[in-house]
Amino acid sequence: MTRFYADEQFPFPVVELLRTLGHDVLTVQEAGNAYQGISDDEVLAFAISQERSILTINRDDFIRLHRGNSKHFGIIVCTNNRNWEQFAARIDEAVTAEEILQGKLIRVVRPAN
Template sequence: MVLEFAILENRAVLTINRRDFFKLHKIKPEHTGIIACKDDLDWNRLATNIDAVISTESTLTGKVIRVNRFSSTTL
């Protein structure tokens, strides 16, 4: 399982598989972070949005970061 491996390696997961990872967050909220992105073919915009959100977070542990095309939120 990707989330289990990320936890073992002390890494966050970056995914476009949003629904499954939202469910996993509810099942196992003690993770090292999930960054769930909306599929965006503009890779520069996506990278900029990801950076804008995670650079403001002191930690990603236990958080789900939603990155949309034009806005982002933390759960």
């Protein structure tokens, strides 16, 4: 089970599916941070304070943040995939394959059709 923090744009149907797979997922909205116009830096800081891995489809910005500071609990950057079940399964597989997420950048891409 992974403790995730899903950023503002991350698809909620995938959040729900990850929860059914046993993951603890907190969204920016549920944390009460969405309406403050929270920056990506603040998303990362909050995730670190809560010891959660970030889930995002905002790849470029979070790859940049990872390169600037790898002292986090994992950043999972994803290619958006409208097949929600496949999207959640690919995230689950990626994090399950890793023993430790701390300090890692994990890319989850949509499969080629």
